[in-house]
Amino acid sequence: MLSNHKLLNRRLCRAVLLALVLPFTAANADVVIHGTRIVYPSNAREITVKVTNEGTSPALVQAWIDEGDPKITPDESKSPFVITPPITRIEPGKGQSLRVSALPGVNALSKTQETLFWLNVLDIPPKPTKKDADNGSDNFLQLAIRSRLKFFYRPAGLKGDSFSAPKQLQWTAQDSTLTIKNPTPYHVTITSIVQKSRGEVTDKVEVLTDGMMLIPFSEQKINVKNPNIKGMTFTTINDYGGRVQQVAE
CATH class of the missing domain: 2.60.40.10 (Immunoglobulins)
Structure with missing residues (x-):
């Protein structure tokens, strides 16, 4: 038994x-x-x-x-x-x-x-x-x-902090590709990206709906029709699980 x-x-x-x-x-x-x-x-x-x-x-x-x-x-x-x-x-x-x-x-x-x-x-x-x-x-x-x-x-002693890491992301747009680079030693989780439609003031388009995570010192590319960084916003998740809206720069 x-x-x-x-x-x-x-x-x-x-x-x-x-x-x-x-x-x-x-x-x-x-x-x-x-x-x-x-x-x-x-x-x-x-x-x-x-x-x-x-x-x-x-x-x-x-x-x-x-x-x-x-x-x-x-x-x-x-x-x-x-x-x-x-x-x-x-x-x-x-x-x-x-x-x-x-x-x-x-x-x-x-x-x-x-x-x-x-x-x-x-x-x-x-x-x-x-x-x-x-x-x-x-x-x-x-x-x-x-x-x-x-x-x-x-690890202790990392440069910067996790809460400011999303503000350090680098955004570039070329043709139909949006490139997001994470130059920090922290993981950055993005839940959504929204951009203004070209030529429109109030119309907004969801660029990312499924979410993504940028590992430290990496970059990811997203296929976007007419990417427009000006006025683009994105939402990240902080250490406490809170959602924070940021402005892409």
Whole structure:
């Protein structure tokens, strides 16, 4: 007979694999993460991530950090961070603080720019009870819902700061191409770009609707019909998840 520990690990493995093969959906998870992105300063001993169970049933939660591949399971991840506790049960209406600590591997990360990782929080629903089975079919479909947030490792002493980084973006337009260059050591996430139509004062056109992220010291090009930087605005997301509108210059 399998021990409770082995049964739990087997259940978690099945849930993780299910979450990895299913596409991300708009399903509502009972477990809510406080924040939309995580920043780990290199001089921090550890940071905490607060999660809350807003559902009516206990939740089993597993958390891990990966290097960018959404199909990586917790045991396959090679990120230099550890989360304590990695697996926890959260009662309805209660919260849990996840402690994130850096491993010696962070010493190999860049000291001149941010490094991007991803925080995964897997919400595994409780197993249906006998009472649930008596009220319906014996067949149940349990979906584990995974939330995935950007996790930035930020070295100390970087030039400038993340809040002023969007203002440092460099914009150029040529023919039907809009080029955006990020000369800073920070990641800049742009959710939308709006430009004024040529010859019109009030008419505006959405240039970017799906969002994009500029990694440090990089540039991206967007195909735009008649790009017009004059009067162009864009919206970015800051460290606190707030949306800030900027003027392209």
